[in-house]
Structure formats: structure tokens, C-alpha cells
Amino acid sequence: MIKKIILRDDEMPTQWYNVTPDIPGGLLPPLDPETKQPMGPEKLAAVFPMGLLEQEMSMERFIDIPEEVQNILKIWRPSPLVRAFNLEKALGTKAKIYFKNEGVSPVGSHKPNSAVPQAYYNMKEGVKRLTTETGAGQWGCALSFAAGKFGLDCKVYMVRVSYDQKPYRKSMMHTYGAEIVASPSMDTNTGRRILAENPDTPGSLGIAISEALEDASTRDDTKYALGSVLNHVILHQSIIGLEAKKQMEIAGDYPDVIIGCCGGGSNFAGLAVPYLPDYLEGKKIRFVGVEPTSCPSLTMGKLAYDFGDVAQTTPLLYMYTLGHDFIPPGIHAGGLRYHGMAPIVSALVRENIIEPVKLHQLECFKAGVLFAKTEGIIPAPETCHAIRGAIIEATRDLNDPKTILFNFSGHGLIDMGSYDKFYAGELHDYEYPAEAIAKSLANLPKI
Numbered sequence: 001m002i003k004k005i006i007l008r009d010d011e012m013p014t015q016w017y018n019v020t021p022d023i024p025g026g027l028l029p030p031l032d033p034e035t036k037q038p039m040g041p042e043k044l045a046a047v048f049p050m051g052l053l054e055q056e057m058s059m060e061r062f063i064d065i066p067e068e069v070q071n072i073l074k075i076w077r078p079s080p081l082v083r084a085f086n087l088e089k090a091l092g093t094k095a096k097i098y099f100k101n102e103g104v105s106p107v108g109s110h111k112p113n114s115a116v117p118q119a120y121y122n123m124k125e126g127v128k129r130l131t132t133e134t135g136a137g138q139w140g141c142a143l144s145f146a147a148g149k150f151g152l153d154c155k156v157y158m159v160r161v162s163y164d165q166k167p168y169r170k171s172m173m174h175t176y177g178a179e180i181v182a183s184p185s186m187d188t189n190t191g192r193r194i195l196a197e198n199p200d201t202p203g204s205l206g207i208a209i210s211e212a213l214e215d216a217s218t219r220d221d222t223k224y225a226l227g228s229v230l231n232h233v234i235l236h237q238s239i240i241g242l243e244a245k246k247q248m249e250i251a252g253d254y255p256d257v258i259i260g261c262c263g264g265g266s267n268f269a270g271l272a273v274p275y276l277p278d279y280l281e282g283k284k285i286r287f288v289g290v291e292p293t294s295c296p297s298l299t300m301g302k303l304a305y306d307f308g309d310v311a312q313t314t315p316l317l318y319m320y321t322l323g324h325d326f327i328p329p330g331i332h333a334g335g336l337r338y339h340g341m342a343p344i345v346s347a348l349v350r351e352n353i354i355e356p357v358k359l360h361q362l363e364c365f366k367a368g369v370l371f372a373k374t375e376g377i378i379p380a381p382e383t384c385h386a387i388r389g390a391i392i393e394a395t396r397d398l399n400d401p402k403t404i405l406f407n408f409s410g411h412g413l414i415d416m417g418s419y420d421k422f423y424a425g426e427l428h429d430y431e432y433p434a435e436a437i438a439k440s441l442a443n444l445p446k447i
């Protein structure tokens, strides 16, 4: 019985895979929010370094991973591919369940896969300081770690509800040397305006992004980093799927279904997109993206141009969206509380290649507890959504010997407060009312 497949350091991929040229029907370009015309890199260069903008727009299928980046990724990569034998047994299924364990990174999730190259390209272009937002705290920790590695200062705007729920994420960011503030904050015009209108707001990723962008665009030494959604983030995350492909080959299996949880779409796409060329050549694979019922951008949102933030400062992205001023309830999967979805994931849903599914948080926590008891690792609340998705697939027909591969996007050791609330019966399922979604969709920009 082979439980896990571990690649050697020198088997780590040395190139990322860029899915953009392979997307049927392609991607629509980002639009300038003022002119509503396609936006070139010049304007975006105020907040992103050219190295990342080139990747954002690139039509090259493979892009080299710089050696300095590879050396840091090797602290934890290649990550293990694990067969969940014990979970399979507990479910009584003939399905084979594999997971790619991204929880082994220094901060406990897939997020440093992109934080490290983002900090690197900024450092290369002379940037001294980075700002960012964080929902669950995983991305903030990842960027704090990566910025420190390349000698950059880092300020993190942390969504208020997570700031209160996850005190140890703050401690981690401090340990890596970053400055952290709860968002909305008194440090930006956007934050002050929102606090004046709604002092008790739980905050949202859309608000925190506005604050981090305002900070970056008002200082010459500072640029902004985004932890999901954008094409270059998915490019960096493709290392997950590239490794998984090699590991599944060693295991002598091929996935019938690939599953991931979807916040902005980066961990799911990172695992899934390296399999797209096989799919396009006729291989039968299903791609299942799991989102929370409380923030259902793929299943109840609209495919349209929208802002990535509340203050309407980002370029307009063509994506599934619930509307930029949608404020999701304070569920515990903080990393899944985003109003929009990556344009790459959105395009693959549009093409009926990715199947979106929405699940309630309680069934996901239950699945996470079963996973912890069987496989030993306590999953992050976000990851519980992927696990529940995998369990649904594995138990639909217990005699179907299908192969399931899911992304274990992060561990939950710093999310135990959420588990305590779950055990105490203080967590509830929440279905966003269709009228509230329609109301925020009514504010989509007119293109």
C-alpha cells in the first residue's frame, strides 16, 4: 500500500503552466474603469510590477520559475500527494480519493506559491513595500513571509471579522515582520468613509482590497499584491497541478474528477488547469468547484464586467460576480467570502468545463471533522468545502471505483476557534436571499 507520493527537490517543476492560450473562447480583457476600453499594462504599472503584468497578459504556455523563487518554494515543495485510504474505508466506498496537501507550507496553505514570486518580482523592480488584503489570514501570512524573504516591508488590511476570529493569524504576520490593521480601518479614505456609514460592518475582501490599493497608489515606494483571482496568481498556483500530474502517474492512477474549494479560484485552478490540455484532447475528466452557499458567485452570480473592490478602483474584470458591493455574512470560511471569481475559472464555467457546486458550511465542517478523525489532518474551514465535495462524489455510488483528486488547500490549526463554535452549535447555515443578490447585481457597472 502506497500512502503518499513525494517528489524529490529536483523533480519540482521549473516552469509554470499558463492556461490562458488554451481556454476555449479565450478571456475578455480587463477594462479601464474610466474609459471602459481594454486596459494595457501602462496604467496597471502604478500598482503592479511589470514582471507580473507580463505574466498577467502572457500567451506563452510555459513560463520559467526564477531560480531564487524555486529555492524558497523548496522549503516545502514539492508537496505530498496522499491517498486517503482511511477516509475511503470510513465512507465504505470503492472510490479512490487522493489529495494534494498544500497545508505543508510554512503558513499552512497554498498561498505562498504565489506570494513568493510576487514578492520576488517586486523586489527585482526596486519596490520597497507591499500592501495587501487578507480574508482568512492565510494570504496575509503568506505575503508577510514572502516579503520578509526579499527584504520588503508589508502592510496587511485584514477583514474585520477574520481579525476578530483569528488572533493567531495576526501573531504569525507580526512574527514575519508585517504591519496589520483591521479593515475597514482609519488609515485610508475608503476605510474612514465606510466606518462612518456603518461602524459595525464585518468588512469584506472587496473593502480591504480598496484600502490596500489606496495605500499603494498614494506612495511611490509601495505596490499592491493580490492573493487570488488574477491570471498571474493562477499561473503561480499551477505548480500544484503540475506536481500532482507527475505524482498521479507514479501512483498509476488518473483522476476522473478534480475538486477544489473556490474563493477567488486560485487553489482550485492551480490543481485543475494543468489537466485542461488532456481534457481538450478528449480525456474524460470532471472539474468540480465548490463554493459556500453564503457567497455563491458561480452558482447565483452573473457573468459580467465588475470591479474587484468596493471603492470601484480596480480594472473591470469579466467574471462571475455577486456585485462589488456585496457583503457576505461572516461565515468561518473567510477565504471564500469574495464577491467575484477569477476570470480564468469564470471562462471555464462559461464553457461548461468546470461544474460549480454550492454547499452549506455545517455539512462542510462535519466533513472536515471526519477527515481529521480518519486522515489525521485538521483542515481549514475553506478546505472543508473541497472535502465535502470529494465525499459527495465518493458516496454517490459506493460501488463506483472512480478516482477523485482534491486540493487540500490548507490546515486549520489556526482556525480552531471556528471548530469550537461548530461544536457549540453556534454556526448556522446561511443561504443568501436571491433578492439581496439581485439588489447588489443592479449596481453592476454599465458597459
Ligand SMILES: Cc1ncc(COP(=O)(O)O)c(C=O)c1O
Pocket (backbone or CB within 6 Å): 109, 110, 135, 136, 137, 138, 139, 227, 228, 229, 261, 262, 263, 264, 265, 266, 267, 268, 334, 335, 336, 380, 382, 383, 409, 410, 411
Ligand atoms: C486555506 C484556503 N483555502 C482556500 C482559499 C480560497 O482562495 P482561492 O479560491 O483563491 O484558492 C483560501 C483563501 O484565503 C484559503 O486560505
